[in-house]
Amino acid sequence: MAKKKRRLSSEVNAGSMADIAFLLLIFFLVTTQIDFDKGILVKLPQWEDDDIIPTPIPDNNVFSIKVNRDNKLLIEGELGEIEEIKDQVKEFIINPLKNKKLATAPNKAVVALQNDRGTSYTTYLSVYNEVKAAYNELWNEESNRRYGEAYVDLPKAVQKEIRNLIPSVISESEPTQY
Numbered sequence: 001m002a003k004k005k006r007r008l009s010s011e012v013n014a015g016s017m018a019d020i021a022f023l024l025l026i027f028f029l030v031t032t033q034i035d036f037d038k039g040i041l042v043k044l045p046q047w048e049d050d051d052i053i054p055t056p057i058p059d060n061n062v063f064s065i066k067v068n069r070d071n072k073l074l075i076e077g078e079l080g081e082i083e084e085i086k087d088q089v090k091e092f093i094i095n096p097l098k099n100k101k102l103a104t105a106p107n108k109a110v111v112a113l114q115n116d117r118g119t120s121y122t123t124y125l126s127v128y129n130e131v132k133a134a135y136n137e138l139w140n141e142e143s144n145r146r147y148g149e150a151y152v153d154l155p156k157a158v159q160k161e162i163r164n165l166i167p168s169v170i171s172e173s174e175p176t177q178y
Helices: 017-031 082-094 121-147 156-165
Strands: 062-067 073-075 078-080 110-115 170-172
Touching: 062 082, 062 121, 073 082, 078 082, 082 121, 110 121, 121 156, 121 170
Parallel strands: 062 110, 110 170
Antiparallel strands: 062 073, 073 078
């Protein structure tokens, strides 16, 4: 009798392929980290429908920074650079020489930012960071003066006390086109 040759099957068993693909999908979903842009943390005031008449603020309590579409700065009416903002804001808020053109008290100081619609986002962030850096340095200096410790090392209640003495009041106006 002639022997029958056994043919090898050329089919691949794909029954477990779906399981393997599903396990790989779960593995990559679990191990992949998605980076989110954090942006700027800003606490906005509560929305109120009532027509509230804003309380007028004396001009000497407002520190004005304007940025045009060419990313040029106008700091208190004079051309300035981003690097100058932090020191000028600190001096404005603390007013060590009791200058009548500067803020009457740290808790009455307002930093007003106004940008043009064409201002680059990088410039906007740089200006905002310099203003925030000024407040952070003032808080740190006050905590060192009062408690001999860095601001970040203090308990939350004490940090809040310092923020009440020197509140971070940054007013952002509607962008203009100049």
